[in-house]
Amino acid sequence: MTGWTLRCIECGKTWTLRVSFNLEDMGRLYHYCPHCRRNTFHVVEGRVDEEEGGGG
Numbered sequence: 786m787t788g789w790t791l792r793c794i795e796c797g798k799t800w801t802l803r804v805s806f807n808l809e810d811m812g813r814l815y816h817y818c819p820h821c822r823r824n825t826f827h828v829v830e831g832r833v834d835e836e837e838g839g840g841g
């Protein structure tokens with residue numbers, strides 16, 4: 786599963802959004818921030834590759 790590290794420009798915290806599409810071209814993204822608990826702009830910091838399987 787691919788995710789993206791987003792940094793909220795309001796609170797400055799980073800978190801991972803799990804989506805399959807490419808956000809790199811967007812540069813910034815208006816999305817719900819789990820810390821602010823509202824929609825804010827986010828800077829796309831980079832891609833995160835999570836390990837498959839997990840065995841949970």
Ligand SMILES: [Zn+2]
Pocket residue numbers: 793794795796797798818819820821822825
């Ligand atoms: Zn925030």
